[in-house]
Amino acid sequence: MGEVYETLVQIVGKNYVSNHQEERYFYARDPGLMAPHEPDYVVMPKTTEEVQKIIRLANDTKTPVVPKGAGLALTGLVIPLKGGIVVDMKRMDRIVEVNEGARYVIVEGGVTHGVLKAYLQKHYPHLRHSVPESPPISTVVGNVVIHGQGRLTQQYGFHSDMVSGLEVVLPTGEICKIGSCSVSPYWFSKGPPMPDLSGLFLGWLGTTGIITKMSLKLYPQKKLKDVEVFVTDREDLVPDIVFKITHTEMIEDMGIWSQPRPRMFADNYHLNIFFTGDTEEELEFRRKMVWHALQEYIDSKDGGFMQLPPEMKPTFLDNPQKSMSAFADLRKGGGFEYSGPIIPMELYPSFARKAQELGNKYRVVQNASGRVIQQGHCMMFSFAFTFNRANSEEMERCRKALHEAAEFGLEKGAVLWKPTLYEQKMMLRRMDQNTINLMKKIKQLLDPNGIMNPGNWEVE
Amino acid sequence: MEKYAEQIHRCFRCGWCKFTSDYSDLNCPPYRRFRFETYSTAGRLWLVRAWLNGEIGWSERLGEILYTCTACRNCVEQCPMGFASDIVDWIVGARSDMVEKGRIPPRVARFFEAVYGYGNPLKLLRSDRAAWADGTKMYAPGDEYLLYVGCLGSYDENAQKMAKSLVDVFNAAGVSFGILGNDEECCGNEVYMLGEMGLFQTLVEKNNQKFKELGVKKIVTVCPHGYNVMKNRYPALGGSFEVYHYTQLLNDLIKKNKVKPSRNKAKVTYQDPCFLGRYNKIYDEPRQILRSIPGVELVEMEKNRADAFCCGGGSGNFVMDLLAGGEESPARIRVREAYETGVSILAVACPSCLTMFTDAVKTEDLDGKLAVKDISQIVKESLPAKKR
Numbered sequence: 001m002g003e004v005y006e007t008l009v010q011i012v013g014k015n016y017v018s019n020h021q022e023e024r025y026f027y028a029r030d031p032g033l034m035a036p037h038e039p040d041y042v043v044m045p046k047t048t049e050e051v052q053k054i055i056r057l058a059n060d061t062k063t064p065v066v067p068k069g070a071g072l073a074l075t076g077l078v079i080p081l082k083g084g085i086v087v088d089m090k091r092m093d094r095i096v097e098v099n100e101g102a103r104y105v106i107v108e109g110g111v112t113h114g115v116l117k118a119y120l121q122k123h124y125p126h127l128r129h130s131v132p133e134s135p136p137i138s139t140v141v142g143n144v145v146i147h148g149q150g151r152l153t154q155q156y157g158f159h160s161d162m163v164s165g166l167e168v169v170l171p172t173g174e175i176c177k178i179g180s181c182s183v184s185p186y187w188f189s190k191g192p193p194m195p196d197l198s199g200l201f202l203g204w205l206g207t208t209g210i211i212t213k214m215s216l217k218l219y220p221q222k223k224l225k226d227v228e229v230f231v232t233d234r235e236d237l238v239p240d241i242v243f244k245i246t247h248t249e250m251i252e253d254m255g256i257w258s259q260p261r262p263r264m265f266a267d268n269y270h271l272n273i274f275f276t277g278d279t280e281e282e283l284e285f286r287r288k289m290v291w292h293a294l295q296e297y298i299d300s301k302d303g304g305f306m307q308l309p310p311e312m313k314p315t316f317l318d319n320p321q322k323s324m325s326a327f328a329d330l331r332k333g334g335g336f337e338y339s340g341p342i343i344p345m346e347l348y349p350s351f352a353r354k355a356q357e358l359g360n361k362y363r364v365v366q367n368a369s370g371r372v373i374q375q376g377h378c379m380m381f382s383f384a385f386t387f388n389r390a391n392s393e394e395m396e397r398c399r400k401a402l403h404e405a406a407e408f409g410l411e412k413g414a415v416l417w418k419p420t421l422y423e424q425k426m427m428l429r430r431m432d433q434n435t436i437n438l439m440k441k442i443k444q445l446l447d448p449n450g451i452m453n454p455g456n457w458e459v460e
Numbered sequence: 461m462e463k464y465a466e467q468i469h470r471c472f473r474c475g476w477c478k479f480t481s482d483y484s485d486l487n488c489p490p491y492r493r494f495r496f497e498t499y500s501t502a503g504r505l506w507l508v509r510a511w512l513n514g515e516i517g518w519s520e521r522l523g524e525i526l527y528t529c530t531a532c533r534n535c536v537e538q539c540p541m542g543f544a545s546d547i548v549d550w551i552v553g554a555r556s557d558m559v560e561k562g563r564i565p566p567r568v569a570r571f572f573e574a575v576y577g578y579g580n581p582l583k584l585l586r587s588d589r590a591a592w593a594d595g596t597k598m599y600a601p602g603d604e605y606l607l608y609v610g611c612l613g614s615y616d617e618n619a620q621k622m623a624k625s626l627v628d629v630f631n632a633a634g635v636s637f638g639i640l641g642n643d644e645e646c647c648g649n650e651v652y653m654l655g656e657m658g659l660f661q662t663l664v665e666k667n668n669q670k671f672k673e674l675g676v677k678k679i680v681t682v683c684p685h686g687y688n689v690m691k692n693r694y695p696a697l698g699g700s701f702e703v704y705h706y707t708q709l710l711n712d713l714i715k716k717n718k719v720k721p722s723r724n725k726a727k728v729t730y731q732d733p734c735f736l737g738r739y740n741k742i743y744d745e746p747r748q749i750l751r752s753i754p755g756v757e758l759v760e761m762e763k764n765r766a767d768a769f770c771c772g773g774g775s776g777n778f779v780m781d782l783l784a785g786g787e788e789s790p791a792r793i794r795v796r797e798a799y800e801t802g803v804s805i806l807a808v809a810c811p812s813c814l815t816m817f818t819d820a821v822k823t824e825d826l827d828g829k830l831a832v833k834d835i836s837q838i839v840k841e842s843l844p845a846k847k848r
Contacts, residue, residue: 015786018496020519020521021516021519021522022498022507022516022519022521022522023496023497025506025515025516026497026507027497031472042496044496088495088496088497090495113483114479114483114484115483115484115485118482118483118485121482135474135475135476136483137474137475137476138475322476322540325472325476325540326540326541328474328541329472329542329543332470333469333470334470334471334472334473335472388469389469389470390466390469
């Protein structure tokens with residue numbers, strides 16, 4: 001193993017390689033509930049060529065490689081289950097190019113959402129990208145690889161739908177361009193009109209290569225923003241309410257949440273409806289269209305708009321939201337994790353009820369929330385539980401709650417987002433056998449030595 | 461601080477603490493320097509917990525990870541959690557534990573030995589403490605202010621210029637003040653931040669006793685570190701006096717026309733010292749002083765006020781320099797940022813910033829392009845010749 005270390009030092013320099021206990025301890029775990037496993041090395045490359053050399057070394061020595069962004073998926077996806085090399089990508093932090101007219105940005109594999117947001121605000125104030133609610137240190141590529149979602153998902157889909165080109169170091173060491181950039185200097189398409197090869201890398205959780213550059217679509221940044229909160233005490237009406245709102249095509253984003261604490265929120269379902277516009281008139285028109293769409297629920301007294309004090313609006317409009325991270329300290333204990341089933345809207349009521357049931361059954365603090373994806377084709381639902389990291393018994397109850405949530409989700413027809421290892425196995429057990437065989441063929445073709453994030457999406 | 465071990469697990473490692481408030485840049489000095497997650501606030505807290513739980517053993521690297529934190533308080537500003545204001549206390553608590561167990565990096569141990577033996581971390585003779593002072597009046601009962609110079613102002617060649625300028629400006633304004641000379645001793649701010657609580661208490665008690673014997677009612681400090689500890693820690697240990705940083709007093713003197721800067725054409729940017737800004741919310745006075753000088757154009761760096769990037773000298777690192785050694789060392793990053801604003805002067809209000817940046821300007825080959833000057837020096841240069 002000494003030889004691997006020395007070669008890594010030659011590749012990136014001694015300041016950016018570690019096999020010390022401190023890095024092995026920290027990179028062995030994420031903030032969630034999965035069991036830790038130590039890497040043998042942590043390495044921080046600066047260039048695509050350095051990544052390529054690391055991959056070649058890993059192939060020569062049959063050493064596992066786990067690419068890592070911020071490690072904030074919470075579901076253990078960057079825990080090196082079989083040891084090896086964790087490749088911390090955050091030194092690859094260049095914003096390579098913005099094509100203003102074609103509205104895309106090319107970023108290196110370690111660029112964070114926070115830095116990209118600030119960069120666009122400063123240099124291209126009329127452009128934006130879809131910012132997730134995860135902390136700003138989360139990386140653009142890391143989030144896309146897990147099919148993340150953010151403030152523009154209601155309009156434009158999963159973040160992986162917003163990709164318009166990739167540069168990937170394959171598990172065998174070749175540097176490969178994906179999309180229009182493979183034949184053109186422009187990175188405007190991830191596939192069409194050619195075969196779309198991006199699917200070989202998106203959603204594979206780093207098991208089919210390391211994305212070193214990515215082109216991401218940008219969207220108009222409107223001058224004005226607003227938020228309204230519609231509240232109903234009937235979860236069974238939520239799918240219909242969402243359908244009517246999305247029919248208007250007037251909104252930017254919509255999140256639905258319920259939680260038992262504080263008491264004022266209990267037994268109610270809140271729909272945060274976000275609007276944008278370039279003028280007050282445009283904003284007002286959009287608001288009115290949504291008000292009209294929901295009038296019947298107001299008339300029947302099944303719902304109404306919450307009066308948000310002006311000083312509260314910035315908290316709702318923040319993106320990313322600090323309050324999301326603060327959820328981890330509700331138990332004064334530094335932990336939360338969620339199971340994230342992707343579901344058709346019609347399943348929302350049963351999932352919201354299940355979240356309450358799990359909270360009561362396992363005596364854990366829960367929050368049930370969802371984000372509408374692309375006009376309601378589906379939603380990302382979240383069974384979120386917060387725990388005290390110093391209370392192992394409470395952590396175990398959270399694990400059980402999450403496990404039951406995942407089983408419930410699959411039983412009802414959900415697909416699990418950024419699945420933990422056991423959730424992957426649960427899905428593989430239900431997956432069509434020919435689909436499994438196809439995944440296996442792709443994996444064997446791309447990664448013959450099985451070095452990339454082994455354990456994940458592993459077909460037995 | 462005592463309860464840090466029961467609280468430290470609350471860090472979720474969400475990483476907000478690494479950034480400025482607009483996320484435009486990394487703003488945690490050791491994380492920026494080393495880039496391993498272990499050198500971020502979360503890394504530090506998780507490792508300390510692992511050490512407390514026996515999951516990892518003490519190592520010199522663990523000690524260095526803990527001691528590369530400059531206690532700049534950027535994490536406190538950015539952390540979204542309810543415990544944000546406790547984070548530095550937790551770091552200090554962990555250091556205190558390591559000190560008690562005798563497990564600290566050699567450079568930290570040398571820092572303590574120097575303060576213990578010499579009354580300053582630079583290991584220079586007590587009898588040379590006032591060598592810079594050259595006729596400066598000693599404090600006597602009845603003087604309005606005790607000018608507390610601090611260790612760097614007393615011994616460091618660059619910081620001595622700062623102290624001398626301030627003395628000249630105060631004299632020109634007719635301020636009633638005096639210094640302690642060779643009787644002055646380390647203020648203890650860094651000793652506290654590094655976790656040597658026994659030595660800290662001894663220093664504070666000695667200083668408080670001295671101030672009491674001399675009847676000191678008002679102290680003005682050259683250094684924000686001294687200002688911070690005297691304002692926020694000394695009262696709990698018996699200190700009873702008003703304390704000001706010199707920029708507060710100087711700004712007041714300018715407003716009262718007791719100091720009247722004349723024209724001094726220069727483009728200047730200003731570095732907010734952590735112990736003045738984030739610790740004590742003194743952001744305006746230094747800027748008001750600079751703007752009061754005719755001809756001075758103040759240009760802000762992008763990261764300023766509560767978002768200012770630390771020079772890397774805090775928590776004793778102006779001596780230990782655990783963050784040195786590369787172009788990503790905080791002082792080098794910051795002088796590059798200052799230079800990018802197009803100014804000719806990087807103004808500081810802290811001897812630690814002064815010494816860190818003066819070295820960094822040389823390393824970055826910016827000599828002759830960017831001058832590092834303390835605000836007192838800029839004001840002194842702006843006084844009419846007969847007033848200097």
